[in-house]
Amino acid sequence: MKWSINAGSIFGIKLRIHLTFFLLLLFVFAQVSSEYGVRAGVMSVLFICAVFACVVIHEVGHSLIARRFGKEAKSITLLPIGGVAAIDQMPVKSGQEIAVSLIGPLINLVIAGFLYILFGAKTGVSLPNLYPQSAQAFLAGLIGVNIMLAVFNLIPAFPMDGGRVLRGLLALKMDYVQATIWAANIGQAIAVFFIFFGMFFNFWLALIGIFLYLGAGSEKQQVILQSLLAEVPASEAMTTQYSTLKPDNSLVEALERFGRGCQQDFPVIDDSGLQGILTRDRILAAIHTKGLNVPVCEVMDKTFAIVSSRMGLDQVYRIFLSGNKTAVAVMDEGQLKGIIGLDGISRYFMVKAALKGVDAAGLVAQMKNKMIAN
Numbered sequence: 001m002k003w004s005i006n007a008g009s010i011f012g013i014k015l016r017i018h019l020t021f022f023l024l025l026l027f028v029f030a031q032v033s034s035e036y037g038v039r040a041g042v043m044s045v046l047f048i049c050a051v052f053a054c055v056v057i058h059e060v061g062h063s064l065i066a067r068r069f070g071k072e073a074k075s076i077t078l079l080p081i082g083g084v085a086a087i088d089q090m091p092v093k094s095g096q097e098i099a100v101s102l103i104g105p106l107i108n109l110v111i112a113g114f115l116y117i118l119f120g121a122k123t124g125v126s127l128p129n130l131y132p133q134s135a136q137a138f139l140a141g142l143i144g145v146n147i148m149l150a151v152f153n154l155i156p157a158f159p160m161d162g163g164r165v166l167r168g169l170l171a172l173k174m175d176y177v178q179a180t181i182w183a184a185n186i187g188q189a190i191a192v193f194f195i196f197f198g199m200f201f202n203f204w205l206a207l208i209g210i211f212l213y214l215g216a217g218s219e220k221q222q223v224i225l226q227s228l229l230a231e232v233p234a235s236e237a238m239t240t241q242y243s244t245l246k247p248d249n250s251l252v253e254a255l256e257r258f259g260r261g262c263q264q265d266f267p268v269i270d271d272s273g274l275q276g277i278l279t280r281d282r283i284l285a286a287i288h289t290k291g292l293n294v295p296v297c298e299v300m301d302k303t304f305a306i307v308s309s310r311m312g313l314d315q316v317y318r319i320f321l322s323g324n325k326t327a328v329a330v331m332d333e334g335q336l337k338g339i340i341g342l343d344g345i346s347r348y349f350m351v352k353a354a355l356k357g358v359d360a361a362g363l364v365a366q367m368k369n370k371m372i373a374n
């Protein structure tokens with residue numbers, strides 16, 4: 001995610017903090033300390049940090065369970081409105097998705113229970129107060145926050161945890177794509193309610209509503225997109241007529257061919273076979289940084305991905321998303337069969353979507369945005 005900084009890692013999962021999170025701390029500190037003094041401001045900041053530590057444990061829970069099911073958990077990003085765990089593909093199996101989603105709220109309940117057993121007799125439980133005036137109030141508020149986090153996250157507003165549980169349950173009865181559409185529509189309806197209610201009573205709720213609304217729409221489109229792509233083998237979207245470059249060709253030659261033809265990505269081949277892929281983005285970026293006289297081998301992508309012509313396009317798309325690639329080589333038994341670029345997929349997809357009567361333009365725009373965001 002842009003505008004976030006590294007803050008170490010937990011169980012091999014990168015922890016990132018969005019810069020707006022620091023703005024939140026600064027804002028609260030300024031507000032509380034101007035009213036009650038610096039000590040109170042520090043207490044408030046500590047309280048927010050304690051709440052977000054609980055949010056991190058919640059997200060780590062999601063990530064570790066997802067990892068048990070073989071899904072890669074890459075990072076956790078802290079935002080002012082909560083935490084986001086980037087899990088490479090949520091589990092498609094219902095039981096797994098339900099387990100991954102339920103663990104987060106469950107962890108908050110466990111934290112609340114644990115704190116209550118240790119300190120509850122003295123502190124009790126209270127609604128969180130942004131300015132806790134004593135250690136007791138601090139702990140009572142922290143217990144309260146964890147109960148609220150558990151309850152709030154279980155609201156079936158996809159893509160919140162409760163909404164994912166709902167999709168998991170629906171998917172027991174119907175097709176995964178249908179279940180997602182249902183869950184996302186219900187999520188968007190609840191999000192509209194959050195926005196409306198929040199505008200009058202609680203600014204954060206309105207903000208969360210906006211994020212939920214957009215998140216549900218985006219996940220719905222992603223799932224439709226992937227289901228359409230899954231039906232198509234890589235061979236259907238690959239370019240089979242292409243010109244190739246040699247590793248010692250200069251960038252000028254690549255640029256000339258790029259400018260003349262309609263080819264975006266070039267396989268770079270020598271006597272021992274495919275050595276790399278020179279993509280449009282690499283050509284254009286290198287002109288500025290390296291000049292025109294460097295050999296192609298200094299610019300090409302040497303860690304290119306190879307797929308078989310029978311692989312589903314959804315998996316190719318996943319390689320684009322997770323590997324930061326814009327082109328892959330299609331090879332069968334060591335023989336180069338073609339190249340698939342981002343444009344190849346979107347072109348093929350537009351045809352496919354049009355045939356199915358789905359809004360293709362919106363989905364393709366979304367596909368490209370998603371890739372740029374990554």
Ligand SMILES: [Zn+2]
Binds near residue numbers: 058105161
């Ligand atoms: Zn969660």
